[in-house]
Amino acid sequence: MRFGSQLEINLSALEKNHQKIKAICKSNEMIFMVKADAYGHGLVPITQFSFHELKIKEFGVASLGEAMTLRAKLPRDQFEIYVFSDVNFRDERLIEVYANQRLIPVISSIDNLKIFLSNSEFRHVPLCLKFNTGMNRLGIEMNELEDVVHHLKMNGRKSIDHLMTHLACASLSIKKNKKNIEQFENFEEVKSSLKTSGISISKTSIANSGAIEQGAGLNESHIRPGLMMYGPSSLIPSIKETSLWTGELISTLKTRILRTRLIERGTPIGYGASACPGSGLVAIMALGYGDGFSTSNQGAELKFRDKNYKVVGRVNMDMTQLLLEGGVLGDINVDDDFTVWSPESENFDELCKRSKMIPYEVFTSLTTRISKNYIQ
Numbered sequence: 001m002r003f004g005s006q007l008e009i010n011l012s013a014l015e016k017n018h019q020k021i022k023a024i025c026k027s028n029e030m031i032f033m034v035k036a037d038a039y040g041h042g043l044v045p046i047t048q049f050s051f052h053e054l055k056i057k058e059f060g061v062a063s064l065g066e067a068m069t070l071r072a073k074l075p076r077d078q079f080e081i082y083v084f085s086d087v088n089f090r091d092e093r094l095i096e097v098y099a100n101q102r103l104i105p106v107i108s109s110i111d112n113l114k115i116f117l118s119n120s121e122f123r124h125v126p127l128c129l130k131f132n133t134g135m136n137r138l139g140i141e142m143n144e145l146e147d148v149v150h151h152l153k154m155n156g157r158k159s160i161d162h163l164m165t166h167l168a169c170a171s172l173s174i175k176k177n178k179k180n181i182e183q184f185e186n187f188e189e190v191k192s193s194l195k196t197s198g199i200s201i202s203k204t205s206i207a208n209s210g211a212i213e214q215g216a217g218l219n220e221s222h223i224r225p226g227l228m229m230y231g232p233s234s235l236i237p238s239i240k241e242t243s244l245w246t247g248e249l250i251s252t253l254k255t256r257i258l259r260t261r262l263i264e265r266g267t268p269i270g271y272g273a274s275a276c277p278g279s280g281l282v283a284i285m286a287l288g289y290g291d292g293f294s295t296s297n298q299g300a301e302l303k304f305r306d307k308n309y310k311v312v313g314r315v316n317m318d319m320t321q322l323l324l325e326g327g328v329l330g331d332i333n334v335d336d337d338f339t340v341w342s343p344e345s346e347n348f349d350e351l352c353k354r355s356k357m358i359p360y361e362v363f364t365s366l367t368t369r370i371s372k373n374y375i376q
């Protein structure tokens with residue numbers, strides 16, 4: 001039974017994607033990125049399945065809040081959670097949370113490193129440092145390397161548990177793109193400078209999905225895939241054919257047809273009374289921008305049962321008009337399911353292309369109005 005539009009999530013497909021990544025990354029450990037509600041697929045169920053069934057033991061989230069949600073739901077001592085961006089050491093009480101809940105803050109600034117090293121609460125928390133090798137978002141700067149060594153030594157730390165950096169252009173060629181080449185070189189420099197200064201490093205990582213798809217960054221101990229676990233490639237179309245990735249979308253977005261009507265080209269339709277661009281059958285689906293189906297999807301062509309439905313007129317809050325050009329009554333009926341995207345169609349790619357939204361954004365735009373159903 002379904003009370004509205006639904007995202008069906010196939011956990012077996014997640015398992016297959018995981019196996020495919022392991023086949024590419026034979027000797028790497030994995031931090032599975034489950035931030036932003038597991039890229040819109042549900043933080044807790046996705047992580048629970050990945051932990052219990054796929055035996056993944058390290059997860060990456062963005063904020064302390066996401067990390068605490070996971071700690072409350074999974075066996076406490078058996079897996080690591082890295083907090084990547086909204087680390088937040090402003091408040092002493094938050095610092096205690098890291099220690100008490102065994103969470104690993106990814107330290108991306110000298111200021112936070114100083115707090116980490118000087119605070120006794122962090123004595124038993126693994127030290128994870130992220131360097132800015134050229135993305136210029138978060139990260140300790142390359143010219144702060146000496147400072148880092150100084151502060152580590154001053155505080156009696158001779159080792160880093162995990163050293164990482166993040167790529168700005170992993171969707172472009174790793175071998176040819178200047179920024180990628182520069183970032184890989186800079187990361188080598190960070191590693192070797194630290195080692196030369198007597199700091200040992202246990203784990204390292206650089207590769208997100210784009211790099212993994214290109215077989216890059218696999219000489220580090222860890223990889224950090226996000227998007228590819230949920231199916232899509234993150235490479236730009238012109239280099240997609242070079243990708244090693246053959247993953248499958250793990251989700252199917254289903255909605256319902258509320259009304260159908262025959263229509264003549266030029267007939268006003270929906271808010272703003274836009275002229276219908278063709279004649280045929282219009283079907284109103286129960287999905288709109290309030291569900292995360294963006295207004296910029298207008299014009300997208302969605303394939304369903306071998307027919308092309310075009311998004312016409314304005315996308316409404318909870319409804320959208322679909323035109324089946326040349327369609328007749330009965331081609332699709334009130335109460336029929338309509339599959340917006342699934343692994344079997346190209347609709348997901350079409351929506352990304354039409355809306356100019358990246359797959360990450362399409363997934364994470366889905367709102368709580370869309371229920372989730374996990375199948376295996």
Ligand SMILES: Cc1ncc(COP(=O)(O)O)c(C=O)c1O
Pocket residue numbers: 033084166207208209210224225226227228234
């Ligand atoms: C630091 C870091 N590592 C890894 C990832 C995963 O990236 P992707 O989803 O492209 O694999 C992200 C995602 O934004 C990230 O911020």
